[in-house]
Amino acid sequence: MEYRKIIHIDMDAFYASIEQRDNPELRGKPVAVGNPSKRGIVATASYEARKFGIHSAMSSQKAMQLCPQLIFIPSRMEVYKSVSREIREIFHRYTDLIEPLSLDEAFLDVTENKMGMELATDIAKAIKKNIREELGLIASAGVSYNKFLAKIASDYRKPDGLYVIHPDKAPEFIAGLPIEAFWGIGKVTAHKMHSLGIHTGEDLRKCSEEFLHRNFGKNGIVYHDFAHGNDPRDVEAVRVRKSVGCETTFDKDIETPMALIIELYHITTELTGRLQKADFKGRTLTLKIKFADFTIRNHSLTVEYNLTTLPRILPLAKQLLRETDLQGKSVRLMGLSVSTPSSPPPDKKPTQLSFDF
Known part of the structure; x- marks a missing residue:
């Protein structure tokens, strides 16, 4: 069987980490980027803040209830965009097949790479090291043979994680995943799956494509593919705005x-x-x-x-x-x-x- 080598890079607490990098007084403290007003929302929380249950998209008022000592920092979007460009330049040292998902994450296809490196794992390690040494920031990386698994792998050992899902290990790994961990399955879909007796990747794998299509429409076909470790999507170097x-x-x-x-x-x-x-x-x-x-x-x-x-x-x-x-x-x-x-x-x-x- 022939496969591609896909890396997913995800910056850890990106906005908050930049603020802590640029202001040493904030390091080791619970920090949230956002507006602390009554109507404000947390854009990103540092890992010190996440220990209190604070997460992005949470209301600022709720965040301050969970952590009264939380430090709010106004967003500096132009700075974050500039740092994102610097990260992209590091990616380009290894491959031009880069698909950004946002300022702080991207897919890389390193099957054929500029460095002639054989192992995708070594490339992921090198990129993480470059980002840490040159930009003072921490990234997590996932390595696998398709985008679905690379994305899950990058979340598996955050922060500062590196996880590899080899094709031989993928079926067992997917079987043990809670369906909430599957890309594209939110709370509403997860609730419906639970009502149908689907709780894990193994449960999902047992469902026929016809059953999933009947209950979840065209997304059901995608879920069926994911449950069997299949994701045919290429890394798109130029993303088309949808x-x-x-x-x-x-x-x-x-x-x-x-x-x-x-x-x-x-x-x-x-x-x-x-x-x-x-x-x-x-x-x-x-x-x-x-x-x-x-x-x-x-x-x-x-x-x-x-x-x-x-x-x-x-x-x-x-x-x-x-x-x-x-x-x-x-x-x-x-x-x-x-x-x-x-x-x-x-x-x-x-x-x-x-x-x-």
Whole structure:
């Protein structure tokens, strides 16, 4: 059997680690990057803060309840972007097949690499060492024969981890995984799987593709592949943007429809600006509503024309808002996004080469 050599690099507590690196007084202390205001959200928490149960996307108020000594640092996004570029330059020493997922993580295909190194594990070790010595930051790495397993491997021994899932060991490893650990399975899907008696990778592997498709749609086929250790997706060196969106968390919960329409106008205006800047053309508009109780509702519609201007998007956004059952709840957050690109990229067939860690 022939396989590829895939590495997933994930920076540990990226934003918070940069702040601790740049300010020695913060080292060893619980730090959160974000806004400590009543409506604030934690963007990233240091590992010292995570010991208290603090995590990204948590409300700042809840974080301070868990850890009264928590130190909040304002976000410096331009600094984080600059450091991300420096990390990318390190990746390019080894391969140009790099697929960034965000500022702090990426996939690398090192099957054929610039250094002529035989073992993907050695490349992962070298990259971690480069990042530590040159940038003063810590990364975790996962190594395997596809993206699904490399991603799971990078999370397996964080922080400062390096874990390898060899093809011979993959079936046993996958069998023991809780289904919550599978890429793409969130709380709602996990709850449904539990109701169907699916709790582990072994349980999932026993399900037929037809059964999973019937219960989970096209994602069921993906889950079936993952359960059998299959993931044919290539590392895409140039990622094609699939959506553009924006959202706003309000200073105070909004309770009246008229106030929501006013905010919807402002969000739509921001969205059209982002669409023009990204030169993105799509045909699906999605409205996201988060209520005061943190429940979320998404509502979408697809049209036959490109959604690029305010006159085209705003009437549809209002329609989605009218069709959303607000149930008399107060609204905490509202967002809009455009997806379904006009010219989707063609599917690529996976390339396979010999495999040896």
